Every structure is written in C-alpha cells, then in structure tokens.
Amino acid sequence: MRLDYPSNIKIIRVPCTGKVDVMHLLGAIQKGADGVYAVGCMEGACHYNEGNLRARERVMHVQKLLEEVGIEGDRVRMYNLSSGEGPTFAAYAKEMTEHIKKLGPNPLSRRKKTK
Amino acid sequence: MIVAKRKPFNEIKSLLKDYKKVLNVGCGTCVAVCLAGGEKEVAILNAELDMARKIEDNPVEMGAITVERQCDMEYLEVLDSMVNEYDALLSMACGAGIQFLAERYPGKPVLPAVDTTFIGVNQAVGWYEERCRSCSSCVLGLTGGICPVTMCAKGLYNGPCGGTNNGSCEIDKNQPCAWYMIYERLKGQNRLDCIMEITPPPEWQNQIPRTVIQPGYKKPEKA
Numbered sequence: 001m002r003l004d005y006p007s008n009i010k011i012i013r014v015p016c017t018g019k020v021d022v023m024h025l026l027g028a029i030q031k032g033a034d035g036v037y038a039v040g041c042m043e044g045a046c047h048y049n050e051g052n053l054r055a056r057e058r059v060m061h062v063q064k065l066l067e068e069v070g071i072e073g074d075r076v077r078m079y080n081l082s083s084g085e086g087p088t089f090a091a092y093a094k095e096m097t098e099h100i101k102k103l104g105p106n107p108l109s110r111r112k113k114t115k
Numbered sequence: 116m117i118v119a120k121r122k123p124f125n126e127i128k129s130l131l132k133d134y135k136k137v138l139n140v141g142c143g144t145c146v147a148v149c150l151a152g153g154e155k156e157v158a159i160l161n162a163e164l165d166m167a168r169k170i171e172d173n174p175v176e177m178g179a180i181t182v183e184r185q186c187d188m189e190y191l192e193v194l195d196s197m198v199n200e201y202d203a204l205l206s207m208a209c210g211a212g213i214q215f216l217a218e219r220y221p222g223k224p225v226l227p228a229v230d231t232t233f234i235g236v237n238q239a240v241g242w243y244e245e246r247c248r249s250c251s252s253c254v255l256g257l258t259g260g261i262c263p264v265t266m267c268a269k270g271l272y273n274g275p276c277g278g279t280n281n282g283s284c285e286i287d288k289n290q291p292c293a294w295y296m297i298y299e300r301l302k303g304q305n306r307l308d309c310i311m312e313i314t315p316p317p318e319w320q321n322q323i324p325r326t327v328i329q330p331g332y333k334k335p336e337k338a
Contacts (some may be wrong), residue, residue, distance in 0.1 A: 023158055030162045065159070068124040069167040108169055 001086045005093035017041075017078075018051025025062040025076050032109040035100035037077040039092065045082065052080065072103055116236075117145040117209045118243045119152060119229040127160070127205070128167055130226045131175065134202040137164075139228070140194065140216060141181030142208035149243055152207025152229050154181040160207070160228060185212025191219050198223055251325060252317045257309045259300030266293035272314040 014020055017040030028036045038059055040052035056078050063073030077096060081088045121127075131137055139157050147153025161177040168175040178201060183190040185208035194216075198204060203224040206213040210231040217225035233245035248265050254272065255262060264270045268286045275294035278285025282295045301307050 021155075023155065023162070026159060026162045030166055065124075065163055069163050070170045071166065108166060 003086055003090040005090040006097040008097060009093050016046070016048050016051035017055035018046070018048055020055050020058060022058050022062055022065075025059065026065060029066065029071060029075060029106060030108070032106055034106045034109075035075040035077070035096060035103070037079055037092075037096050039079045039081065039089065042080050042082050071107055075100065075103060075106070116148055116234070117211075117231060118149045118233050118235045118245070119146050119209050119231045121151055121156065121160070121207075121229050122227065124163060124167075127226075127228050128164065131164065131203065131205065132173075134175065134224075136176045136178070136200065136202050137205050138178040138180065138194075138197060138201040138203075139205045139207065140185065141179070142185045142206075142212050143181050144184045144186075146208055146212075146229060147181070148237070150241055152209075154179075157181055157207055160205075185209075186215050188215070188219075191216065194219075250317060254314050257312050257314065258297045259304060259306065259309070261293060261297045261300060263293050263297065266291075266296070272316070274310070 012024075017038045020038050025036050025038070038055050040055050041047070043052060043056075046052045059076055059078040062076045066076065067073040077099075079092045079096075081092065139161050141147065141154055141157035142152050143154065147156075150156065157179045161179055164175055164177055178197070180194065180197070182193060185191065185206065198220050201223070203226060204216060204220065205226050205228050206216050207228045208216070209229070210227070213225060213227050217223075233243075234247040234249060235243045235245045238244055246265055247262060248270075250264050253262075254264075263272055267275075268284050268290070269276055271294065275292055276285075279292040279295055280288070282292055284290040284292045298307075298310065301309055
C-alpha cells in the first residue's frame, strides 16, 4: 500500500496487546517518550478472546497513574483496528502525533532540556 | 491470604517528601499474590515516584528489592548490607511485615505503602473477598463453613438478628444474611442440629498481641 505515517513513531511489536504491561507504558513515559499508544484488534475480535480488553484496562490504569504523578494521562491511548486496515493504522498514527504535538513534549524531558 | 491495597499516591509521596534516597521493599508472598506489593508493584510505584519528584525538581533515588516474605526473619537478612545506604525504607508488605522490618532496623524510618485490608480469598484475578477476622476461636465446624464473625454485619455467634430479610442483611439487600446462608448450608447437609449449639461469647476485651507456639516447637530450656 506504501502508506505514509509520521516517522517519529517507533513500533514495538507484541504478539497481542494483552502482552502490553503497565510497566511497558509507564516506563516509556519515564524514559522520555512524549506519548505511547497501544494498537489492538477490534473489541470482540481478539484471537485470545480478551487480550485487547485487558490492554484497554491497563491503558486506563496508566492514564490514572500519570495524572497522579502530574503528567497528562491522555499521553497514553488505546486504538483498535483490524489487521487488514492499513490506512486506518496510518490515520491513527497521524491522529496520535497531532494530539501529542498539541500537548507538547513530555514534562520530564522538557525539564531536562531547560537545565 | 492477607489482602492489601496500595495507599493513595499522594499519601505515599507526602510520607517520603523529606527523603532523597529510599529503598522500596516489596514482599513476595500474600501482597504479591493480591497484586498490591510484589516485585511488579514495587517497579510501578518507583517509576511513579521517580517521575513525580523529577517534575517537582526534588529528585529521589528509589532502590528496589522484593524479599520472599517480610514477616520471616531469614528473608530480611539480605537487606542488612543495604539499608545503611538509604535515608528511609518504604515497605509494600502487610502491617506485620512493615512492623517486622521496622523492628529489625530501629534506626531507619520505615514507611507503609499499602493499607492492609483483610484475610480473604481470590474470586478472580484482582478480585478478593474477606473471609476471616482471625478471632482465635473458630466456629466454622458448627456453622457449615461460613464464618458468622466475618460474614454477619454484627458478628453474631448464635443465630440471626431481627434484621434478616428474605436472605439479605438489613444493612444492604445485596449483602446476604450470614445466618440465612448458614441455615441453608446446614439444612443441605442434614446438620441443622448444629445450629442449636450455643457458642459462648469470645474474649474480645483486653486484647493484647497474640502469640502462637506450635506444639513441638517450644524452644528447649537451657539445661
């Protein structure tokens, strides 16, 4: 399809979004990522029945943890699509990039640079 | 197992506000199983504290270790060589573990990161329900395996109160009446005569910390 999506996105492949742990998401922000999002299969279509639903719960939990810490929870999001939807994948990548650009850099790395 | 839940983040943060280097000690037994204070929860809390303190321009160095059990002396030994490097210890164990840690290192502030909640069972991943109040005088043999101290809002030993309402407790219709459940269970087992046994009141008053020495384990007196 040769679709374009923003080059700032680094893809980490997992067998299922059910593999994505709270520490993976939290650790990415801790290490300075401006945003993280999990892209899972459509709800109700998980090959492992509930992997993407578990991921959604964890994403929501991390959003809460980040708010407690003083970082915008919305830097972490969950998207759903089916494996045949390349254009939707690219569209979500653009949407997430624009959303994070609006929020600005990760408060932790912003702090490092000003010093 | 002993079930605990993590304290609110702001409470933990405020307990640690004056310390620059803190060792977070997890416990690998009950609180790890109930997903409150094991190795993973130590990592999550440390990440949160690290980020929060960086944002406040007051960084904290968080150490992490999870011992098998904080309520067992032999597992605390490994900490002896580490604690001096830290200003304070944060414990994610139950109240017993936290106190045992504080007892071993009386010169160090030992701070709790979880609220110990109850002795309970695991109904599903992450879902726990209370079953025992460790009252020291178990009557489960007479009550069909349902504890009236824990499951009855009034902790009644000898039958329901006047508030029993078609199987529900008067405090909440979603809360089953313990004595109704006991009656149904005993009836199913043809053991309704058990319900007629009177259990005398327990010794609730003047409770001091209890000690148990199992038979055959008393320390030999010196000859």
